[in-house]
Amino acid sequence: MIKKTNTISFYTLGCRVNQSETAVLIRSFEDNSKFHVLPQNTATDVAVINTCTVTEKGDTDTRKLINKINRLNSKTYIALIGCQSQIQKEELLKLPNVKLIVGNANKMDLSSLMKEIDSSPRTVIFTPDIPRKPFKIAYAGIDKSHTRANIKIQDGCDFFCSYCEVPYARGGARSREFNDIIKEAKILSNAGHKEIVITGINVGSYKFKNYKFIDVVSALEQIQKIKRIRISSIELTTIPTGLLGKMYDNSKVCRFLHVPLQSGSNDILKAMNRKYTFEQFNKFVYEAHRKVPDICIGTDIIVGFPGETEKLFCETFNNISNSSIDHFHVFSYSKRRMAKSKLLINNVKPETAKKRSELLRTLAQKKSKDFRRSLINKGASVLIEQKKNDIWTGLTDNYVRVEVPSSKDLSNKIIKVKLNEIKGQHMSGTII
Secondary structure: OOOOOEEEEEEEOOOHHHHHHHHHHHHHHHOOOOEEEOOOOOOOOEEEEEEOOOOHHHHHHHHHHHHHHHHHOOOOEEEEEEHHHHHOHHHHOOOOOEEEEEOOOOHHHHHHHHHHOOOOOOOEEEOOOOOOOOEOOOOOOOOOOOOOEEEEOEEOOOOOOOOOOHHHHHOOOEEEOHHHHHHHHHHHHHOOOOEEEEEOOOHHHOEEOOEEHHHHHHHHHOOOOOOEEEEOOOOHHHOOOOHHHHHHHOOOEOOEEEOOOEOOOHHHHHHOOOOOOHHHHHHHHHHHHHHOOOOEEEEEEEEOOOOOOHHHHHHHHHHHHHOOOOEEEEEEOOOOOOOHHHHOOOOOOHHHHHHHHHHHHHHHHHHHHHHHHOOOOOEEEEEEEEEEOOEEEEEEOOOOEEEEEOOOOOOOOEEEEEEEEEEOOEEEEEEO
8 A cells, every 4th residue: 555655666577668668757756755766676665567568478577576576575565557557457457466557558647646546455557548649758767777878759559560469558659749859868968878779669650740760860969968879679661761871970870770570481571461571671781781881780580470380480590591680589479469460370389489499599699799700800989887897898889798897987988999809798898
């Protein structure tokens, strides 16, 4: 039950959009005298979980996290917000100590909602339909625990890929008011964030009045204290003309793009209701490498989609092997209750999907290592994020984590380094 004054902690599952929203929510609660924000993994009166439901693992992670929170404090008031709350409230009601369920339409108003909730032990639910209209965000998502800051510019999706229930959980595509984005970006930069990560559910579809995605990038370039602009996952069919040129001409735009592919088989892409062929995807990757030296292109692959025969999997494996994709994540297909693919037959056996995933992950490791090997003896700029035992670590603009030895204070600095060698998943560098 909510008391006069409460300690509260926040947990985030899933994507960068969730991370950006949680950062904003924390700021809103810091302004609410009824709550005292504490770090996660501490016993608090209230715990908020920003949920994810993109895969079955997201659902499982919510249950595991609830159990963990209850072990910290068996009387914690648990609030579940976000995607899983939007479409699975009946199941979530059964979980221990869950007292508040808020969908995506209301979750950014959580601080105000909790002010209004009385001390009744009953469970309160807010999961109305999500309005399709431009939005503003009341607080800047200053992230005190991370060097880079996420800025949400868009929400929702109209693509309806057959395996995905995000359009049902997040609603239709809608964009943030342009001036509101720039206002937050300036606050984030003044707070010390040198790198801004542009986030959204379908970020490249941004459109507010006459402003499009490329206009957001151009406006952020003009903010002096912002030194890097990184683009989160973006769909191939929404990448604007001119973006690669910005990466080549303007050092602020990071030479990194994560462009979801999902399959290297055109038959599977069609069944997934994706909007391109592998050949179109591969042509973009080739052009990106041709136009932007040392650009890193990452992607996602789903294994075990219904109807993925051994022949079609081999097609995916061979196409990715021969492409210049630099790194990729592998996910096993997960049947979602609201996705159209749940009606498909010819399901792939779990043991087969697991074997295929292992093959692709091995390939992913090789490609990642090959990309890092291509950078040896080259110079790079690294935004330093943390330190351990006089070893500083940070990211290059093309998304390589680098270890740099130094006794100096390099925190939140962008330094020039020479990349020396591969060290596990990282690289080592020396200050130039």
